[in-house]
Amino acid sequence: MIEKIKVHIADDHKILIDGLSALINTEDAIELVGYSLTGKKVIEWFKNNKADVLILDINMPELDGIGVLKTFKNRNVTQKTIILSGLSDPKIVQEMISLGAKGFIEKGAAGEDIIPAIKAVYRGEEYYSKDIKSSLFDLYVNESKTEEAIKSSAAIEPLTDREIDVLKLITRQLSTSEIANKLDLTIKTIETHRRNLYKKIKVKNVVGLAIYAVKNNIV
Amino acid sequence: MIEKIKVHIADDHKILIDGLSALINTEDAIELVGYSLTGKKVIEWFKNNKADVLILDINMPELDGIGVLKTFKNRNVTQKTIILSGLSDPKIVQEMISLGAKGFIEKGAAGEDIIPAIKAVYRGEEYYSKDIKSSLFDLYVNESKTEEAIKSSAAIEPLTDREIDVLKLITRQLSTSEIANKLDLTIKTIETHRRNLYKKIKVKNVVGLAIYAVKNNIV
DNA sequence: TATTTTCTCAGGGTTTACCCTGAGAGCCTT
DNA sequence: AAGGCTCTCAGGGTAAACCCTGAGAAAATA
Numbered sequence: 001m002i003e004k005i006k007v008h009i010a011d012d013h014k015i016l017i018d019g020l021s022a023l024i025n026t027e028d029a030i031e032l033v034g035y036s037l038t039g040k041k042v043i044e045w046f047k048n049n050k051a052d053v054l055i056l057d058i059n060m061p062e063l064d065g066i067g068v069l070k071t072f073k074n075r076n077v078t079q080k081t082i083i084l085s086g087l088s089d090p091k092i093v094q095e096m097i098s099l100g101a102k103g104f105i106e107k108g109a110a111g112e113d114i115i116p117a118i119k120a121v122y123r124g125e126e127y128y129s130k131d132i133k134s135s136l137f138d139l140y141v142n143e144s145k146t147e148e149a150i151k152s153s154a155a156i157e158p159l160t161d162r163e164i165d166v167l168k169l170i171t172r173q174l175s176t177s178e179i180a181n182k183l184d185l186t187i188k189t190i191e192t193h194r195r196n197l198y199k200k201i202k203v204k205n206v207v208g209l210a211i212y213a214v215k216n217n218i219v
Numbered sequence: 220m221i222e223k224i225k226v227h228i229a230d231d232h233k234i235l236i237d238g239l240s241a242l243i244n245t246e247d248a249i250e251l252v253g254y255s256l257t258g259k260k261v262i263e264w265f266k267n268n269k270a271d272v273l274i275l276d277i278n279m280p281e282l283d284g285i286g287v288l289k290t291f292k293n294r295n296v297t298q299k300t301i302i303l304s305g306l307s308d309p310k311i312v313q314e315m316i317s318l319g320a321k322g323f324i325e326k327g328a329a330g331e332d333i334i335p336a337i338k339a340v341y342r343g344e345e346y347y348s349k350d351i352k353s354s355l356f357d358l359y360v361n362e363s364k365t366e367e368a369i370k371s372s373a374a375i376e377p378l379t380d381r382e383i384d385v386l387k388l389i390t391r392q393l394s395t396s397e398i399a400n401k402l403d404l405t406i407k408t409i410e411t412h413r414r415n416l417y418k419k420i421k422v423k424n425v426v427g428l429a430i431y432a433v434k435n436n437i438v
Numbered sequence: 439t440a441t442t443t444t445c446t447c448a449g450g451g452t453t454t455a456c457c458c459t460g461a462g463a464g465c466c467t468t
Numbered sequence: 469a470a471g472g473c474t475c476t477c478a479g480g481g482t483a484a485a486c487c488c489t490g491a492g493a494a495a496a497t498a
Contacts, residue, residue, distance in 0.1 A: 013305070018330020019238015026241060037327075075467090084234070108256070111237020160474060171430060173423040175454065188477050195456075204392040205484095206455075210429035211390060219430065379444060394484065407447050414487080424454095425485075 004029055005122045008051035010036040010068070011084060012060045020055070020114060027115050039063025039158070043071055046079065053118050054081045056101075061216045067158045069099035080121045103127040159200060164218065166193040170206060171213045223248055224341045227270035229255040229287070230303060231279045239274070239333060246334050258287045265291075265298065272337050273300045275320075288318035299340045322346040378419060383437065385412040389425060390432045 007030055009017050017035045024030050033051055036042040039060045046054075058065035065083060072079050082103035083096050096104065103121045105113050109129040120127040159167070169179045176194065180187045198204070201212050213219050226249055228236050236254045243249050252270055255261040258279045265273075277284035284302060291298050301322030302315050315323065322340045324332050328348040339346040378386070388398045395413065399406045417423070420431050431437075 013235075013326040014328060015303070015324070015326045015330045015333070016232075016235050016238055018333075019235055019240075019242050021238075022241035022245060022330075023238050105234070107232035107234045109233055111234045111241070114234065114237075162475065170426060173426045175424075177454085185475090186477060188479090189475075191456080192476080198456085205394075206426055207389060207392045207429045210426045211433050214430050214433040381445065396484080404445090405447060407449095408445075410486080411446075413485085417486090 004031040005053060005118060006031060006033040006051045007053045007055060007118060008032075008034045008036070008042070008045065008049075009055045010039070010042045010060065010065070011055075011057035012037050013057075016057075020111075023111055023114060024118075030115070030118055039065065039068045042068050046072075046077070052080060052122050054079050055084055055114075055118075056081050057084045058096075059216075061218050062164055063158045064216075066095060066099065069096065069101060071158065073099055080124075082117050082121055082127065105129045159197070163193055163197055163200070166190060167197060167209060167213055167218055170194075171210055171219050221248070223250040224337060225250060225252040225269065225271045226274060226337060227251075227253045227255070227261070227264065227268075227272070228274045229258070229261045229279065229284070230274075230276035231256050232276075239330075242330055242333060243337075249334070249337055258283055261287050262290055265296070271299060271341050273298050274303055274333075274337075275300050276303045277315075278305060285315065285318065288315065288320065292318055299343075301336050301340055301346065324348045378416070382412055382416055382419070385409060386416060386428060386432055386437055389413075390429055390437065 007024060009020055009032065011017050011020075014037060017037075021032050021035075024032055034045055034049060036045055037060075040063045042054070042056070043063070056065045056068060063071075069081065078100070081101045082105060083101045084105055084107060102124075103117045103126060105117055105127075106129050113127075113129045117127040117129070165183065166179060169182060174182065176187055176190045179185075180190045183190070194206075194209075197209055201209060203209055203212065226243060228239055228251065230236050230239075233256060236256075240251050240254075243251055253264055253268060255264055256279075261273070261275070275284045275287060284304075288300065297319070300320045301324060302320045303324055303326060305326050321343075322336045322345060324336055324346075325348050332346075332348045336346040336348070384402065385398060388401060393401070395409045396406055398404075399409045402409070413425075413428075416428055420428060422428055422431065
């Protein structure tokens with residue numbers, strides 16, 4: 001039996017994972033060895049497992065695709081990655097590339113792209129779907145592999161488990177003292193978590209937190 | 220050869236269509252006879268073609284899923300429809316049902332839901348994925364098939380213009396005094412509007428307000 | 439015209455959010 | 469062993485949110 005290309009898919013829409021899975025199963029040379037519904041779970045999975053290619057959605061709750069690649073980079077993990085993206089904002093494309101992404105497929109693109117993309121990236125090549133290429137992309141690809149791009153990142157620092165706990169309770173409209181009660185912690189601790197959330201998410205107050213939570217499906 | 224269930228899929232993400240297509244192809248009794256990437260194209264397609272079941276995404280450019288169903292309703296077209304939705308806002312669920320949708324699947328749900336959903340809806344039954352059901356949904360489904368339900372939509376008192384102004388500024392993370400400044404009103408007035416918003420939307424604090432605003436596209 | 443709704447503002451109050459600094463304990467990685 | 473991160477907690481403070489009651493003026497509606 002020939003060695004198959006091992007693929008891991010990360011996307012918060014299970015139905016898309018199942019769909020891609022079915023697509024991939026039509027190809028003998030590729031097999032799906034795992035999937036994740038959040039960025040955090042991707043990190044967890046790769047601690048104990050290996051895949052040849054990671055297909056990574058950008059918009060995910062808790063920790064987004066950018067955060068995943070940053071985490072990999074910080075840990076000096078080299079993971080061949082194809083980005084799945086709803087929108088092809090050149091800035092984001094640039095950032096993902098500078099973080100090591102080797103492929104880029106728009107969700108609006110045809111599903112047929114996925115198989116050649118996996119194969120190309122697996123071989124060490126790069127792959128970009130037409131929409132990406134024909135957008136402003138070409139202008140950036142050559143200059144984008146610098147360190148600066150990483151720093152100017154608009155992305156959000158990854159939230160810790162505790163912070164997510166607190167954020168979830170905040171969105172349930174609980175006050176700081178109520179949260180402290182529920183988690184058996186002091187008010188001061190919860191206040192610290194709140195402050196850290198403000199800093200990380202870069203918002204002014206609890207309203208920004210709530211909006212972030214809803215938009216990122218943490219509710 | 221046995222008659223297959225003819226399905227049309229509408230979603231602005233081609234990759235999801237291709238994925239679902241692959242999923243559906245694993246089932247002999249169902250075949251994909253067409254797809255659309257925008258709401259407008261759905262309308263066009265159904266002018267000259269027929270499908271037994273329509274799988275319809277809500278978020279689409281040009282004309283969204285709600286618009287599609289409204290168009291069908293205006294033209295007295297009865298089309299068995301399954302809604303594909305990223306979020307399960309009860310209000311939207313309710314509206315889609317009153318517009319004739321017979322099935323409802325969250326994108327976060329498992330892909331295995333899709334086949335039984337198609338079969339159920341084809342047989343004239345209804346189908347809702349677990350996430351939808353287990354949300355506040357059950358409370359609404361029985362009362363929502365009347366014209367009245369559309370008017371009394373989700374039971375929230377209508378907001379006044381001023382209240383919406385204030386709510387918008389709140390979601391921009393402005394404080395009461397900042398809002399007062401911007402609108403040339405006193406703090407006391409803004410506080411009153413806030414209090415009325417809490418009552419009408421039935422939330423405890425500004426967090427509830429923010430969540431409501433995001434889910435109802437007031438941001 | 440009469441009534442309701444909306445929009446405005448007030449006094450006076452409690453509670454909560456938010457900001458600053460600092461710090462110890464445990465865990466993981468280098 | 470050393471550095472980094474997470475999680476925990478503290479003192480002490482200001483600003484803001486939130487709650488109560490009451491009410492006048494204008495505009496929409498009956």
